[in-house]
Amino acid sequence: MNGDRVQNVEIISGQFLTLLVIDIQVIQDLAITASIGVATIILTNLVLLPVLMSFITVSKRSVDHARKSQQQESRVWQVVAKLASPKVMPVSILIALLGFAAGAYQATDLKIGDLDPGAPEFHPDSRYNLDNLFINSHYATSADLFITYLETQPEGCSRYPVMDAIDRYMWHMENVPGVQSALSLVTVSKQVIKGLNEGSLKWQSLSRNPYVLNNSVGNAAALFNADCSSAPIILFLDDHKAETLERVVQATQAFAAINNTEEFQFVMASGNAGVEAAINEIIAQAQNKMLFWVYVVVSILCLITFRSVKAVLCIIIPLGLTSVLCQALMSYLGIGVKVATLPVIALGVGIGVDYGIYIYSRLESFMRQGMSLEEAYYATLKITGKAVTFTGVTLAIGVGTWIFSPLKFQADMGILLTFMFVWNMVGAIWLLPALARLLLVPRVGGGVLAET
Numbered sequence: 001m002n003g004d005r006v007q008n009v010e011i012i013s014g015q016f017l018t019l020l021v022i023d024i025q026v027i028q029d030l031a032i033t034a035s036i037g038v039a040t041i042i043l044t045n046l047v048l049l050p051v052l053m054s055f056i057t058v059s060k061r062s063v064d065h066a067r068k069s070q071q072q073e074s075r076v077w078q079v080v081a082k083l084a085s086p087k088v089m090p091v092s093i094l095i096a097l098l099g100f101a102a103g104a105y106q107a108t109d110l111k112i113g114d115l116d117p118g119a120p121e122f123h124p125d126s127r128y129n130l131d132n133l134f135i136n137s138h139y140a141t142s143a144d145l146f147i148t149y150l151e152t153q154p155e156g157c158s159r160y161p162v163m164d165a166i167d168r169y170m171w172h173m174e175n176v177p178g179v180q181s182a183l184s185l186v187t188v189s190k191q192v193i194k195g196l197n198e199g200s201l202k203w204q205s206l207s208r209n210p211y212v213l214n215n216s217v218g219n220a221a222a223l224f225n226a227d228c229s230s231a232p233i234i235l236f237l238d239d240h241k242a243e244t245l246e247r248v249v250q251a252t253q254a255f256a257a258i259n260n261t262e263e264f265q266f267v268m269a270s271g272n273a274g275v276e277a278a279i280n281e282i283i284a285q286a287q288n289k290m291l292f293w294v295y296v297v298v299s300i301l302c303l304i305t306f307r308s309v310k311a312v313l314c315i316i317i318p319l320g321l322t323s324v325l326c327q328a329l330m331s332y333l334g335i336g337v338k339v340a341t342l343p344v345i346a347l348g349v350g351i352g353v354d355y356g357i358y359i360y361s362r363l364e365s366f367m368r369q370g371m372s373l374e375e376a377y378y379a380t381l382k383i384t385g386k387a388v389t390f391t392g393v394t395l396a397i398g399v400g401t402w403i404f405s406p407l408k409f410q411a412d413m414g415i416l417l418t419f420m421f422v423w424n425m426v427g428a429i430w431l432l433p434a435l436a437r438l439l440l441v442p443r444v445g446g447g448v449l450a451e452t
Contacts, residue, residue, distance in 0.1 A: 027339060077385055081378035084433035092434035099321055106328035111336045112287075113242035113280040116408075120240075120338070123408045142180055142236040145271030146248050150231045152264040157228040158217050160208050162264050163189065166233060167206060169255055169266060173235055176251045178244035184233040188220035189213060233266075237273050242336055245277040279339060287337055287345075291323065294349050302353070306360070310439040315356035317435055318427030319349050326420055333415065340409040344416045351395065352424030358384045359428050363436065373440075377433045385429070392425030 082088055114120045117136070118129030136142050148169070152162050163186050170182040190204045193216050197203035207213055217224070224231040237244055249268065256266040269277060295316060302312045323345060335341060362384050366376035399421065402414025 027343060031343075074382060077378055077381040080381055080385070080429065081374055081433075083430055084374045084377040084437055086437060089434045089437040092431060093438060096317070096321055096431055096434075100324055103321070103324035103328040106331050107324060108331075110327050110331040111242045112284045113245060113276060113336045113338055114240055115242060115334045115336045117239035117241065120340075121407055121409055123406065123411070126406070136180070136238060142238065144237040144240045144273045146235040146237055146245070146269055146273040146277070147271040148233045148235070148252055148269055148274075149267050150233065150264055151267055152229055152231075154227040154229045156264070157185065157224045157231040158213050159210070160206065160213060162231075163206055163213060165259055165264060165266075166231065168259070169233060169252075172255050173233075173248070173251060176247055178238045178241075178247055180236045180238060182233060182235050183223075185217050185220040185223040185231050188223065189216040192216040192219060232270070234271070235273075240273045240276055242280060245273060245280060248273075249277050249281075283337055283339070283342060287342060290342070291345065294346050295320070298349065298353050302357070305357075306364070308440075311360060311364070313439055314432050314435040315353060315360055318356060318431045319352045319424065321431065322348060322352055322420055322423045322427055325423060326416060329419055330416065333412075335412050335416070341412060341416060344413055344420070348417065348420030348424065351421060352427070355388050355392065355425055355428035356432060358388055359432055360436075363433075373433070373437055377436075381429075388425060388428065392421055395421040 083092060116124050118124065118126075118132045122129050132143055150157065150162065150166055150169075152159075156162055166184050167186045170184060170186065173179050174182055186206065189206060193207055193212065194200065194204040196216075207216070235248065237248065252266065252268055260266060268274060298319070299312050299316055302315050303309065306312065326345065326348060329335075330337070330341065359380055362380040363373075363376050366379045367373065369376075371379065396418045399414050399417040402410050403418065405411045405414065
């Protein structure tokens with residue numbers, strides 16, 4: 001059992017290290033600290049725990065009780081062991097295939113980023129988000145800022161061609177759904193020119209006279225840098241939903257592709273919405289890569305341990321089903337893939353493989369003794385079944401309390417982790433024996449032995 005524990009700790013540590021492929025510093029920091037923390041379990045389990053146990057006396061009565069419990073027949077595990085029978089196996093495989101298909105279909109609607117307006121840390125009905133919704137609905141301003149920069153040569157931001165390009169970009173973006181208004185030095189320039197001409201609306205436009213333009217931007221010092229080589233264009237958005245940010249980014253890229261010249265270029269992006277758009281782009285590129293490396297690490301380490309591709313499939317396929325169903329659940333509940341939820345997938349796979357390793361290692365050892373698959377699975381459940389279910393339920397209850405958190409991102413993580421902990425446990429107990437029945441021929445040493 002200790003060997004299984006060490007192997008599982010190595011796998012979980014490797015899972016977190018795969019998060020390093022994501023070019024977001026906070027996730028990389030999480031990967032390093034989590035890997036170090038998980039690796040210390042080897043020290044505590046193999047060194048500290050035996051030392052502590054040496055100071056605790058175990059009575060003969062406790063030993064006798066443990067032996068008696070192992071010798072007693074368990075009606076519950078006898079029923080569960082039927083999952084390894086030839087009659088139940090086709091039903092289990094069919095249900096798993098339907099689960100894969102339904103989950104993959106629902107997961108096609110999975111979005112990157114936040115899917116609700118307001119601060120993602122709070123629930124939609126929180127005081128802050130209700131106030132934010134009122135302000136966005138009644139005023140042409142917003143707390144969600146997307147800032148594009150126009151970069152040009154020094155002292156060039158007040159030239160007419162540059163300011164005209166900014167003006168056209170502002171008009172272009174104000175017609176994009178989700179953009180409330182835009183602000184730049186052009187906004188100030190037009191107001192100043194109008195004010196210097198008795199407030200006539202006919203003069204609320206850019207002048208081609210360089211002296212007029214230079215004079216008009218004198219009051220907009222906060223909207224360009226010291227040498228006038230860069231000018232921010234601030235876009236006030238309705239929200240920072242994934243689809244809103246995607247529209248803004250695509251519209252900006254399309255405008256820049258047509259209008260960028262050697263003299264000036266539009267570049268993205270700053271502001272809280274701009275930063276989130278960049279994060280969403282990185283996550284969209286990295287999430288499949290992360291999943292790929294997570295399963296590669298698990299598969300390689302399991303292959304080294306059990307030296308059987310079929311054994312690896314028995315352990316990996318239930319984890320894959322859980323990952324697909326987790327993505328489907330995220331899509332159904334409106335939870336986007338973001339910094340707070342992306343590491344959950346790696347964590348769920350790392351904890352889930354724990355159950356599979358425990359069950360399969362015992363199952364294989366009993367099958368090597370000549371037991372039939374169903375007999376070996378029953379003997380396995382008598383030893384590890386209680387530990388696996390206890391671990392799964394305990395972990396689920398622990399993180400399940402997060403669901404009631406006033407912080408939405410913590411509640412979302414609580415939902416996903418609870419689901420993955422429970423379903424990984426169910427998958428290991430239910431699907432693994434069916435896969436063993438379908439794929440495995442019991443092996444003794446390096447040979448092959450027909451099931452008795």
